[in-house]
């Protein structure tokens with residue numbers, strides 16, 4: 035095994051983010067030079083193989099890095115998740131020529147967003163109405179996507195839609211005629227992640243923009259593409275929990291009430307214990323899923339859903355515990371725990387809500403039980 039391509043990357047991101055995550059969140063914007071610098075260094079999606087211009091980071095190393103970024107800035111982590119999901123979709127569904135074209139761009143120079151959700155297709159992506167239609171040597175993309183993370187910053191939009199009796203993903207340059215990006219102002223959390231609704235009004239592109247060039251079963255396409263996002267969000271939640279534990283422990287050790295530090299009041303100490311447990315449980319679930327990916331076990335998709343579900347649940351509970359420990363100190367906008375509390379809740383909504391994850395896990399439980 036060679037040296038970890040992400041050695042030193044954590045320190046670099048910590049330096050780039052510094053104390054600015056809260057002001058970026060308030061402004062609803064990540065600085066262009068930060069995204070550019072991370073892109074130039076291959077850090078927006080470090081898993082892209084070296085042969086395609088990426089860093090070739092392993093799944094666990096990438097996960098640890100994602101958690102680190104998530105502990106610093108949920109918006110930046112969200113942008114990385116979208117970039118990684120776009121690259122993963124190209125890796126899995128693109129042909130050799132498309133991988134050669136898009137992966138080096140995604141690894142370094144172009145930013146990307148991924149669009150599944152539509153006004154009438156949220157949890158139920160089988161209801162997607164976006165149409166990708168062949169016309170001679172072109173394809174025409176028509177439809178509307180909502181809540182595309184990072185679309186505000188994106189050069190490339192990876193868009194899922196109906197295609198030739200099945201479904202496909204198509205790579206749409208954000209500047210193509212007919213593309214209209216409408217920023218979502220002041221979302222509940224991850225407020226600098228560049229969320230946008232995007233319209234595609236008869237966007238005409240060369241036919242080779244359709245990844246793989248054929249229609250695929252929609253459920254397979256979506257589940258495969260989402261797997262990367264779920265893994266990344268799971269690790270992002272680990273990062274949220276690390277930030278919350280650190281803030282809660284610092285506060286509990288320093289703030290005194292009733293003549294002693296909060297940490298010495300046992301009911302407060304219980305919150306700290308719960309935060310540690312939440313962080314450890316989420317970490318172990320993500321590590322397990324990562325090892326399943328590495329080993330190529332058939333259960334890796336379910337392990338990934340489980341990791342995302344457990345981590346999001348733990349992040350919501352952990353951020354609530356941290357808020358309770360900080361009390362009024364955490365109630366000011368601009369506090370790391372206030373930001374984590376808002377960001378965490380959204381992790382239960384995206385990449386398959388908690389309920390959708392539970393349905394997948396219940397089906398797995400049923401089908402793997404001998405009756």
Ligand code: FAD
Pocket residue numbers: 116148149150151152155156157158180181182183184221223224229380383384385386387388389390393
């Ligand atoms: P709905 O599908 O309307 O569901 C509403 C509620 O009902 C949820 O609690 C859901 O769990 C529950 N529910 C629905 N069906 C069932 C069922 N069968 N059984 C039990 N409960 C059910 N989309 C993208 O394509 N790309 C992105 O980059 C992206 N980023 C996002 C970022 C943020 C911050 C947010 C908030 C959303 C983002 N989304 C993105 C959209 C996201 O994927 C959807 O919000 C999510 O799939 C849920 O869909 P919905 O909001 O329409 O809720």
